[in-house]
Amino acid sequence: MDRMPAWADAVLVPLFSLVLAAILSALVIIGIGEDPVAAFKLMVDGALMRSSGWGYTLYYATNFIFTGLAVAVAFHARMFNIGGEGQAMIGGLGVALVCLYLPWPHWTLALLGSAAGAALFGALWALIPAYLQAKRGSHIVITTIMFNFIAAALLNYILVNLLRPPGAMDPASANFPEATHLPTFRDMFSTADTILFRGAPANVTFFIAVLACVLVWLLMWRTRLGYEIRAFGHSESAAKYAGIAPVRITVVAMLISGALAGLMALNTTQGESERLILNATEGAGFIGIAVALMGRSHPVGVFLAAILFGFLYQGGAELALWTNIPRELIVVIQALVILFTGALDNMVRMPLERLFLAFRRKEG
Amino acid sequence: MARTGAVSAAIELKGISKAFGPVQANKDISIRVIPGTIHGIIGENGAGKSTLMSILYGFYKADKGEIFIQGHKTQIPDSQAAIAAGIGMVFQHFKLVPNFTVLENVILGAEDGALLKPSIAKARKALTDLAEEYELKIDPDAVVETLSVGHQQRVEILKALYRQADILILDEPTGVLTPAEADQLFRILNRLREEGKTIILITHKLREIMDITDTVSVMRRGEMTATVKTSETSPDQLAELMVGRKVLLRVDKQPAQPGAPVLKIHDLRVVDKDGVERVKGIDLEVRAGEILGIAGVAGNGQSELLEVLGGFRAATGTIEMNGQPIDLTGKHSDGQSRRARGIAHVPEDRQREGLIMDFHAWENVAFGYHHDPAYQSGPLMNNAAIKADTERKMEKFDVRPPNPMLTAKNFSGGNQQKIVVAREIERNPDLLLVGQPTRGVDIGAIEFIHQQIVSLRDAGKAVLLVSVELDEILSLSDRVAVMFDGHVMGERDPKQTDEKELGLLMAGITEMPDKPIIEAVEEQLKAKQAREAAQHG
Numbered sequence: 001m002d003r004m005p006a007w008a009d010a011v012l013v014p015l016f017s018l019v020l021a022a023i024l025s026a027l028v029i030i031g032i033g034e035d036p037v038a039a040f041k042l043m044v045d046g047a048l049m050r051s052s053g054w055g056y057t058l059y060y061a062t063n064f065i066f067t068g069l070a071v072a073v074a075f076h077a078r079m080f081n082i083g084g085e086g087q088a089m090i091g092g093l094g095v096a097l098v099c100l101y102l103p104w105p106h107w108t109l110a111l112l113g114s115a116a117g118a119a120l121f122g123a124l125w126a127l128i129p130a131y132l133q134a135k136r137g138s139h140i141v142i143t144t145i146m147f148n149f150i151a152a153a154l155l156n157y158i159l160v161n162l163l164r165p166p167g168a169m170d171p172a173s174a175n176f177p178e179a180t181h182l183p184t185f186r187d188m189f190s191t192a193d194t195i196l197f198r199g200a201p202a203n204v205t206f207f208i209a210v211l212a213c214v215l216v217w218l219l220m221w222r223t224r225l226g227y228e229i230r231a232f233g234h235s236e237s238a239a240k241y242a243g244i245a246p247v248r249i250t251v252v253a254m255l256i257s258g259a260l261a262g263l264m265a266l267n268t269t270q271g272e273s274e275r276l277i278l279n280a281t282e283g284a285g286f287i288g289i290a291v292a293l294m295g296r297s298h299p300v301g302v303f304l305a306a307i308l309f310g311f312l313y314q315g316g317a318e319l320a321l322w323t324n325i326p327r328e329l330i331v332v333i334q335a336l337v338i339l340f341t342g343a344l345d346n347m348v349r350m351p352l353e354r355l356f357l358a359f360r361r362k363e364g
Numbered sequence: 365m366a367r368t369g370a371v372s373a374a375i376e377l378k379g380i381s382k383a384f385g386p387v388q389a390n391k392d393i394s395i396r397v398i399p400g401t402i403h404g405i406i407g408e409n410g411a412g413k414s415t416l417m418s419i420l421y422g423f424y425k426a427d428k429g430e431i432f433i434q435g436h437k438t439q440i441p442d443s444q445a446a447i448a449a450g451i452g453m454v455f456q457h458f459k460l461v462p463n464f465t466v467l468e469n470v471i472l473g474a475e476d477g478a479l480l481k482p483s484i485a486k487a488r489k490a491l492t493d494l495a496e497e498y499e500l501k502i503d504p505d506a507v508v509e510t511l512s513v514g515h516q517q518r519v520e521i522l523k524a525l526y527r528q529a530d531i532l533i534l535d536e537p538t539g540v541l542t543p544a545e546a547d548q549l550f551r552i553l554n555r556l557r558e559e560g561k562t563i564i565l566i567t568h569k570l571r572e573i574m575d576i577t578d579t580v581s582v583m584r585r586g587e588m589t590a591t592v593k594t595s596e597t598s599p600d601q602l603a604e605l606m607v608g609r610k611v612l613l614r615v616d617k618q619p620a621q622p623g624a625p626v627l628k629i630h631d632l633r634v635v636d637k638d639g640v641e642r643v644k645g646i647d648l649e650v651r652a653g654e655i656l657g658i659a660g661v662a663g664n665g666q667s668e669l670l671e672v673l674g675g676f677r678a679a680t681g682t683i684e685m686n687g688q689p690i691d692l693t694g695k696h697s698d699g700q701s702r703r704a705r706g707i708a709h710v711p712e713d714r715q716r717e718g719l720i721m722d723f724h725a726w727e728n729v730a731f732g733y734h735h736d737p738a739y740q741s742g743p744l745m746n747n748a749a750i751k752a753d754t755e756r757k758m759e760k761f762d763v764r765p766p767n768p769m770l771t772a773k774n775f776s777g778g779n780q781q782k783i784v785v786a787r788e789i790e791r792n793p794d795l796l797l798v799g800q801p802t803r804g805v806d807i808g809a810i811e812f813i814h815q816q817i818v819s820l821r822d823a824g825k826a827v828l829l830v831s832v833e834l835d836e837i838l839s840l841s842d843r844v845a846v847m848f849d850g851h852v853m854g855e856r857d858p859k860q861t862d863e864k865e866l867g868l869l870m871a872g873i874t875e876m877p878d879k880p881i882i883e884a885v886e887e888q889l890k891a892k893q894a895r896e897a898a899q900h901g
Contacts, residue, residue, distance in 0.1 A: 218744070222747070223745060224734055224735065224745055227727070227730070227734055227745060228734070230720075230723075231720050231723070234721070234722050234723065235716065235717075235720050235721070237713075237716045238716060238718070238719065238720050240676040240698075240717075241674065241676055241699055241709070241711055241718065242699050242732035242734075243676075243698040243699025243700030243701070243732060244699075245698060
């Protein structure tokens with residue numbers, strides 16, 4: 001059978017899915033008596049028309065890039081890592097320990113240290129499910145989702161009983177020392193006359209995320225390890241024939257995936273809250289699945305999809321703030337986008353493909 | 365239009381066309397099948413034989429064209445309609461319920477009512493009659509999974525006859541049979557013909573066409589290129605019609621000049637994950653400059669032997685490569701270390717093992733050799749070097765189209781296999797393992813691949829060839845070993861043996877039996893099936 005060209009698959013399908021999700025969302029908004037056009041305008045205004053809006057959009061996008069890459073790398077090895085949430089939580093623990101218990105002279109060094117801590121802790125949290133999958137055949141979906149709950153409980157225990165400063169009321173660690181604070185976009189881009197990104201949490205971690213995209217691309221398409229991961233993901237029987245060890249690839253791919261998810265904590269824990277709090281991840285681990293699906297597990301796609309979801313998050317917050325559209329409806333809109341771009345991918349692709357082929361036959 | 369023949373054709377197709385997307389699978393095909401004859405349809409993989417038969421059996425709907433059955437124009441929208449029109453189909457992969465008895469399988473889908481008992485009683489009577497009429501003897505109460513493959517096929521034929529089929533279509537029926545079983549099948553088909561049934565035999569084996577058919581139609585690239593009387597044609601002419609040019613059916617090669625042993629296998633045993641012993645203590649030796657062919661029906665331990673040698677299955681026993689033992693535990697050995705020892709491997713299943721179908725051709729040429737220093741540049745892979753290497757190998761092995769950026773699945777079967785063969789032979793290995801090198805490969809490519817294997821041998825390398833095609837084994841090998849039920853039944857010189865002798869060995873019979881051959885063969889196969897069923901339990 002013939003297929004439509006790759007560009008159409010990568011661009012048209014997500015675009016169509018988005019339009020469908022938008023139409024359905026508009027219908028829902030009309031259904032509760034609000035104006036969808038005004039709502040959309042508000043979202044764009046709030047998320048994209050001001051630098052502070054961008055500051056939020058890119059802050060969320062940073063989270064989604066990391067978790068999206070994490071899911072994408074696992075996808076290439078044909079594994080469904082839905083434990084990004086837990087790996088990011090434990091990554092946060094790594095960040096907190098590095099920032100609190102090691103003396104750092106400057107934020108650049110602290111960032112290197114905490115990145116190592118976040119990646120290491122995230123990877124370790126993925127190691128046990130990976131090992132169980134590789135050696136015992138325990139399904140990675142089941143184990144990683146269970147590890148999300150274990151991570152939440154563990155973090156709760158550690159915050160309440162170990163990291164909480166004496167006398168503090170909330171389950172959170174002490175504030176990180178001044179030297180570990182990361183520069184925000186406001187620090188980096190404001191001039192003496194104009195203040196940009198006022199109050200927005202976007203910080204230098206965004207550039208780490210962009211760097212991560214480049215590195216993941218290099219890893220997957222330019223190194224032997226990436227070649228082996230992709231080969232294994234496409235065909236385990238062929239990988240065995242070629243002498244690619246399934247156990248090793250399963251474990252290594254999951255370690256990389258967990259490390260990427262863990263790195264997200266740089267943004268939330270060190271960059272934004274500057275201390276370790278409960279639920280810093282806010283579901284970003286799960287959004288990463290949608291981001292990876294929509295981005296076709298390619299770093300460029302993941303980057304673009306992460307920006308889109310950052311926009312939806314920030315725009316959604318604006319809607320909740322300024323209109324009568326309830327917070328729950330924002331979740332519905334986000335869910336529709338996930339549904340169409342992620343789960344219902346084939347529903348859009350197949351008619352589109354048929355259309356494409358019919359068109360081409362007419363031409364030829 | 366006035367009909368010219370005295371009798372109307374059993375089946376007549378007029379101008380059948382069928383396209384899948386831009387691929388024209390069948391192009392304006394017309395064919396007349398005379399009642400009471402065996403009509404062969406021959407063609408290479410992808411020539412459109414299966415599509416045509418699927419149209420006849422109601423799986424696909426033709427874009428254009430008409431079907432006449434016994435002179436009447438007939439619509440066949442689904443397989444029910446095909447059965448109603450008196451067409452029965454025996455598929456290459458049987459459609460039987462393994463844990464049902466023969467009777468239950470025969471009535472499945474043709475029950476008379478909600479209660480099974482009357483249907484079964486009726487079918488038992490019908491089966492007895494059919495067995496008598498066509499010499500299709502089979503125990504109606506046997507569970508299908510305990511039957512040999514040949515007998516399972518017989519159940520398929522009975523199923524069709526029970527449904528009153530007058531026209532029987534058989535798709536590659538001998539692929540899984542020993543030669544003796546194939547002979548028996550042909551006897552049955554002859555008998556069916558004598559009783560007035562019409563048979564369409566789809567095959568890629570020229571010998572079968574010559575042996576049994578009355579008329580043969582040749583397909584090439586979706587078109588019917590010729591229909592000729594079998595008595596008025598020759599294998600060479602048919603091959604030429606199939607490929608569109610003259611082809612060399614026999615392999616042109618000089619006598620082997622064997623040197624020192626390269627591979628020595630002693631007491632090799634393999635137990636699969638279900639606990640069934642698949643290789644039961646075999647001893648083999650392959651010397652430099654010779655091709656050792658392993659003949660046997662699929663599923664007698666040959667695949668496992670290749671997998672052990674290729675490094676992706678554990679085993680016990682000893683294997684020496686150039687005098688040095690190789691590890692068989694699977695713990696410290698894999699495809700990589702085997703390649704480092706000079707073993708290259710063209711695996712039996714190129715789509716599941718030899719290639720990553722979604723990878724580009726150049727990525728596939730590096731596959732298994734992606735550790736080669738020539739393919740690296742620092743910490744990264746040198747993709748440009750791999751692409752250049754791929755271009756060179758594609759040109760040398762005449763891979764078409766010679767485009768390294770094309771995805772493997774977009775090549776034809778023959779060209780996919782050429783990519784694998786090029787990758788492995790160009791490594792200049794001491795030992796080449798080859799499994800089913802020409803399965804699903806067009807005749808033109810077969811010729812080329814055979815030449816490459818022979819020239820590797822002539823360069824003083826050892827070749828271990830596993831194939832279920834006896835013709836291929838006999839024409840390529842310098843020595844033939846026959847495997848049955850995990851044992852090597854014996855070795856023969858291909859110049860001093862024939863298909864008959866090898867066929868007996870393939871059924872585990874080493875001496876000429878004192879009873880009819882087919883009985884001895886079936887006894888052996890039944891015993892083997894029973895042993896396996898017992899080990900599973």
